[in-house]
Amino acid sequence: MLEKRIHQHFIDSADLKYQCAEALSKPIAAAVQAVVACVTSGGKVLACGNGGSAADAQHFSAEFVGRFERDRPELAAIALTTDTSIITAIANDYDFNVIFSRQVRALGQPGDVLLAISTSGNSGNVLAAIEAAHEREMVVIGLSGRGGGKMNQALRDTDVHICVPSERTARVQEVHILALHCICDAVDAQLLGDQETQT
Numbered sequence: 001m002l003e004k005r006i007h008q009h010f011i012d013s014a015d016l017k018y019q020c021a022e023a024l025s026k027p028i029a030a031a032v033q034a035v036v037a038c039v040t041s042g043g044k045v046l047a048c049g050n051g052g053s054a055a056d057a058q059h060f061s062a063e064f065v066g067r068f069e070r071d072r073p074e075l076a077a078i079a080l081t082t083d084t085s086i087i088t089a090i091a092n093d094y095d096f097n098v099i100f101s102r103q104v105r106a107l108g109q110p111g112d113v114l115l116a117i118s119t120s121g122n123s124g125n126v127l128a129a130i131e132a133a134h135e136r137e138m139v140v141i142g143l144s145g146r147g148g149g150k151m152n153q154a155l156r157d158t159d160v161h162i163c164v165p166s167e168r169t170a171r172v173q174e175v176h177i178l179a180l181h182c183i184c185d186a187v188d189a190q191l192l193g194d195q196e197t198q199t
């Protein structure tokens with residue numbers, strides 16, 4: 001019974017990933033182009049999300065500032081989920097919905113990229129961060145699922161939307177991390193050439 005349940009998780013996750021290879025290659029490639037344009041002109045990526053998506057924002061930033069699979073010069077990325085003094089001060093003095101948007105307004109510059117991660121597309125603080133990024137003339141890469149929610153309206157035509165076709169948060173997150181690894185790999189291939197991986 002338990003093993004059957006676990007087996008089904010693997011099957012469901014793999015099925016969704018097969019679907020997404022078709023459905024998401026195009027927006028993921030567009031995200032790569034946006035990130036390459038950003039970092040080659042001295043810009044940075046700001047990343048935000050809640051819960052598991054906060055972990056994804058940090059995971060992505062670590063691979064940018066550190067490395068993914070190949071040695072390369074540092075790339076600029078900041079997860080807006082990590083400074084507990086900033087986050088608690090903003091949530092305490094203003095509102096939890098503005099914990100990311102104030103950081104975007106403080107740090108964002110024209111040409112920077114916001115990686116906005118929300119499986120429902122409805123988290124208020126992520127939506128407010130998207131609005132702040134537009135004010136700062138940043139490009140937004142939105143990662144969502146479950147139909148995209150309010151993120152559909154929040155994003156502009158010049159942004160990129162990677163919307164995972166699943167209603168299940170865990171499944172959406174599993175594709176999000178794959179999409180982020182695709183972006184890391186393709187950015188390295190664009191910057192360093194299409195060599196074999198080292199690790």
Ligand SMILES: O=C(CO)[C@@H](O)[C@H](O)[C@H](O)[C@H](O)COP(=O)(O)O
Nearest residue numbers: 050051052053118119120123169170
């Ligand atoms: O990781 C999980 C569920 O798999 C949770 O921590 C999940 O990320 C949280 O419930 C988030 O608050 C959900 O927010 P969102 O993805 O809808 O923006």
Ligand SMILES: [Zn+2]
Nearest residue numbers: 052169170173
């Ligand atoms: Zn989770």
